[in-house]
Amino acid sequence: MPYKKVFVFLSLILLILTILFLLVKLGEVIGFFIVFLKTLLLPFFIAIIISYLLHPIVTMLHNKGIPRSLAVLIIYFIFFGSLAIISFNIFPLLVAQIKDLGEQLPDIIGKLDRWLDGIRHDHLNPLPDSFQEGIDNSLENLEKRISESFSNITTWISNTIEVIITIFLVPFVAFYILKDYQILEKTIITLVPKRKRKEMIRLARDIDDALGNYIRGQLIVCMIIGVLAYIGYLFVGLPYALLLALIVGITNIIPYLGPFIGATPAVLVALSVSWQLAIKIVIVNLIVQIIEGNVVSPQVVGRRLHIHPLFIILSLLIGGQLAGIAGLILAVPVFAIIKVIIQHIGIYYLNRK
Secondary structure, X not given: OHHHHHHHHHHHHHHHHHHXXXXXXXXXXXXXXXXXXXXXXXXXXXXXXXXXXXXXXXXXXXXXXXXXXXXXXXXXXXXXHHXXXXXXXXXXXXXXXXXXXXXXXXXXXXXXXXXXXXXXXXXXXXXXXHHHHHHHHHHHHHHHHHHHHHHHHHHHHHOHHHXXXXXXXXXXXXXXXXXXXXXXXXXXXXXXXXXXXHXXXXXXXXXXXXXHHHHXXXXXXXXXXXXXXXXXXXXXXXXXXXXXXXXXXXXXXXXXXXXXXXXXXXXXXXXXXXXXXXHHHHHHHHHHHHHHHHHHHHHHOOOXXXXXXXXXXXXXXXXXXXXXXXXXXXXXXXXHHHHHHHHHHHHHHHHHO
């Protein structure tokens, strides 16, 4: 029996690596379908995520005797009302900062280049021409990519029709998903063959148990981290504080790499002002991460996914290769789902033997 367990374990590892290898090879094809589906199904995808996040609160109110439709309306108006108030107050400032930073980007890159030149001439021996050329090319590529990113963001924001459709469609779809959640759940179950239903229900519950609290907790943590970073950035006088704090909050959901990715734009902008401001920004981010690791996450998240760090790093590398920043954000949850599915497959075949 121990040999069988070892064999099953090694087989599962091999299967995971094979799946990940195929995903990398199919990256271009997957990328095309991701772009197509994103445009077509984005409002429904957002509505499903919102419904999944709010469902436990609606269920809790329903279990306390409040009719489900009324519970949905209460949570619905609190959530989307708060979101609307925040958006109307923050969105115009955020758009203005994005446009302003996009216009000032060449000047910021130029200041960083001159700052690096000053360090090289004052503190370092003359660098080889090839190395100097590599640094210059890297800065040019950085400027080009960031400019393209800001251009894409501005284009998306200016696509008024798509934004309006998404804004109005998401709450509408989310309301009916929350209202008829149990009906939809039963309908999906009926699509599964009867002899497989119990196994599929257990699988769905295990996935929800593994991911549900973790994802909800991480989103709350990201919002708290974004607010703390914003307060810190305002305190030290960092330009574009709202935009850069938003980046810190969003990227914080990425394990290990997130804090570094999120802090990098803020540090670069600070360096374009002065090295003293850059040090202050590093200190602010360190304080925020200490608060997150010792106070916020233990209280809000509470539980972990129980995935080995090596697998987390591997999933991040593959996710980043397939879908960039979005892939980094989704990599760990997707890997956790794959892990639960493979565990169920292994248990199923062990029980058959």
